Amino acid sequence: MQYEDYQALVEGALEKAMKREDVPDKLRQAMAYSLLAGGKRLRPVLLLAAYALKKDDLETALPYAIALEMIHSYSLIHDDLPAMDDDDLRRGKPTNHKVFGEGIAILAGDGLISMAFETMLTAALTAPSPKAALTAMEAIARRSGVTGMVAGQAVDLAMEGQMPTKESVTYIHTHKTADLMTSAVEAGLYLAEADKKEIEAGIMFGTHLGLAFQMVDDLLDVEGDENLLGKKIGMDTAREKMTWVALCGAERTKAVAGSHVDKAVDALGIFKERGKFLETLANSTLYRVK
Amino acid sequence: MQYEDYQALVEGALEKAMKREDVPDKLRQAMAYSLLAGGKRLRPVLLLAAYALKKDDLETALPYAIALEMIHSYSLIHDDLPAMDDDDLRRGKPTNHKVFGEGIAILAGDGLISMAFETMLTAALTAPSPKAALTAMEAIARRSGVTGMVAGQAVDLAMEGQMPTKESVTYIHTHKTADLMTSAVEAGLYLAEADKKEIEAGIMFGTHLGLAFQMVDDLLDVEGDENLLGKKIGMDTAREKMTWVALCGAERTKAVAGSHVDKAVDALGIFKERGKFLETLANSTLYRVK
Numbered sequence: 001m002q003y004e005d006y007q008a009l010v011e012g013a014l015e016k017a018m019k020r021e022d023v024p025d026k027l028r029q030a031m032a033y034s035l036l037a038g039g040k041r042l043r044p045v046l047l048l049a050a051y052a053l054k055k056d057d058l059e060t061a062l063p064y065a066i067a068l069e070m071i072h073s074y075s076l077i078h079d080d081l082p083a084m085d086d087d088d089l090r091r092g093k094p095t096n097h098k099v100f101g102e103g104i105a106i107l108a109g110d111g112l113i114s115m116a117f118e119t120m121l122t123a124a125l126t127a128p129s130p131k132a133a134l135t136a137m138e139a140i141a142r143r144s145g146v147t148g149m150v151a152g153q154a155v156d157l158a159m160e161g162q163m164p165t166k167e168s169v170t171y172i173h174t175h176k177t178a179d180l181m182t183s184a185v186e187a188g189l190y191l192a193e194a195d196k197k198e199i200e201a202g203i204m205f206g207t208h209l210g211l212a213f214q215m216v217d218d219l220l221d222v223e224g225d226e227n228l229l230g231k232k233i234g235m236d237t238a239r240e241k242m243t244w245v246a247l248c249g250a251e252r253t254k255a256v257a258g259s260h261v262d263k264a265v266d267a268l269g270i271f272k273e274r275g276k277f278l279e280t281l282a283n284s285t286l287y288r289v290k
Numbered sequence: 291m292q293y294e295d296y297q298a299l300v301e302g303a304l305e306k307a308m309k310r311e312d313v314p315d316k317l318r319q320a321m322a323y324s325l326l327a328g329g330k331r332l333r334p335v336l337l338l339a340a341y342a343l344k345k346d347d348l349e350t351a352l353p354y355a356i357a358l359e360m361i362h363s364y365s366l367i368h369d370d371l372p373a374m375d376d377d378d379l380r381r382g383k384p385t386n387h388k389v390f391g392e393g394i395a396i397l398a399g400d401g402l403i404s405m406a407f408e409t410m411l412t413a414a415l416t417a418p419s420p421k422a423a424l425t426a427m428e429a430i431a432r433r434s435g436v437t438g439m440v441a442g443q444a445v446d447l448a449m450e451g452q453m454p455t456k457e458s459v460t461y462i463h464t465h466k467t468a469d470l471m472t473s474a475v476e477a478g479l480y481l482a483e484a485d486k487k488e489i490e491a492g493i494m495f496g497t498h499l500g501l502a503f504q505m506v507d508d509l510l511d512v513e514g515d516e517n518l519l520g521k522k523i524g525m526d527t528a529r530e531k532m533t534w535v536a537l538c539g540a541e542r543t544k545a546v547a548g549s550h551v552d553k554a555v556d557a558l559g560i561f562k563e564r565g566k567f568l569e570t571l572a573n574s575t576l577y578r579v580k
Contacts, residue, residue, distance in 0.1 A: 023436045026444060027436060078400060081393075082392075083387075083396060106374065107444045110368060110403070111436040113404070114434055115436050121427050125421075125428060134411060134414050138411040141407040144404055145405055146318075146404060146408075150400050151401075153400075
């Protein structure tokens with residue numbers, strides 16, 4: 001399968017998940033506005049591709065994959081709010097609160113995180129292995145929560161305007177970005193009932209990929225193309241954000257991102273031929289910057 | 291067991307859950323500020339008491355009970371935000387965003403909902419019955435989500451300033467308030483592996499109790515004591531909120547609340563002697579108003 005095949009599978013499942021008449025109109029519209037705004041669907045693709053390292057019946061993993069995208073989408077809606085990053089544009093469109101107002105935007109985020117767990121738990125009720133489903137969901141809850149993504153966001157917010165240190169930037173990158181990607185790989189492998197060594201390799205892969213990804217994201221904020229990105233560049237500098245680029249410059253950031261990609265690829269060795277897709281995906285992270 | 295015994299069990303478990311050093315300081319402080327601000331702990335007590343209708347090892351149900359309080363607490367933090375109800379006081383203390391700022395308050399809410407699912411899923415990994423745990427968590431996710439509590443909040447927000455109708459007030463009360471209480475009873479019974487008829491009775495009990503509870507809450511906003519309530523009264527009227535009192539006046543609201551309590555008590559018949567505690571609890575709902 002190619003990236004586009006995974007992406008299409010995710011896109012179809014997300015659209016289906018949002019076609020429900022039991023959710024109040026305005027809430028459903030606000031959730032769908034952000035959730036169905038396109039994007040690469042990287043996290044759900046990672047979950048499906050990690051599952052495919054061991055098994056082929058992707059339908060089993062699909063509810064967990066779209067749940068991850070719901071969690072990612074809620075975090076973007078809340079992150080764009082005036083009290084947080086105060087962004088007006090996301091993927092070339094006005095941000096959620098700009099269209100629906102702050103109150104509904106907050107609730108759309110709350111709704112998406114609730115729907116993520118509801119979607120996974122509904123699937124888990126008829127899962128081939130309830131234990132595998134529980135382990136996968138626990139990893140997602142933990143890595144998106146108060147020691148994971150939310151922790152990264154909180155430190156990111158608290159540190160604005162302070163001098164970046166390697167320790168603080170690493171903490172923010174690891175938790176704000178890498179944790180959710182790692183949970184995608186981890187959950188996919190748990191669902192496929194991978195063994196302990198494979199899970200460890202998956203966590204290693206996800207963490208290094210996530211760190212490389214966030215470094216590239218930081219670089220794009222400095223030297224990206226606003227039309228391609230669908231958002232303003234230079235915002236991290238304007239907000240005095242903790243970025244790797246602010247810490248040690250663009251050249252060094254590219255080099256460090258490259259070494260993370262190498263480590264991610266190395267971790268895939270245990271999966272032999274089945275690791276090829278994720279290897280290509282990891283290498284492509286760097287193509288986003290010249 | 292008395293109400294205070296259940297409450298003490300919940301209070302102890304909540305304090306223990308918040309003693310963690312792996313959560314960033316400011317985030318943990320903001321979460322603890324709201325979660326450990328006291329209160330009756332009605333929802334977790336309901337879950338434990340529902341479990342006790344069938345079984346006595348309350349420790350098994352405790353993680354799910356405190357998770358419900360985390361969900362309740364997140365909803366209060368987000369509900370108090372300027373973009374929502376814009377409240378300055380909650381339980382006699384400044385609201386979360388007044389103390390920690392809006393950004394951290396949003397994240398404290400996001401953190402609490404994440405922690406709720408993490409807490410339940412961690413417990414579920416070693417649950418005596420994974421199937422019972424999954425069913426309980428699914429009920430909580432569904433009733434706190436986009437067809438439950440979040441739906442109720444969204445409609446409540448959207449309808450501000452409009453003429454109340456019986457249909458809209460009932461929708462808001464059922465979802466904003468009753469659903470989370472119903473999920474407490476439902477989850478407690480699922481965890482205790484109750485049968486289908488008992489679950490149906492529990493849902494009936496929780497729904498009527500929740501409706502009565504919200505009506506009493508609406509009444510207290512009209513005729514309550516600010517010092518006892520720890521918040522300003524008259525706010526529903528000022529905000530032109532959809533309340534039962536606005537729909538048909540205080541006297542009629544009291545009568546309808548009373549009939550909901552009666553229906554809640556009737557539903558307990560199936561549990562015989564073990565239903566006594568919840569019967570007393572339901573009747574006490576009305577003592578809050580004269």
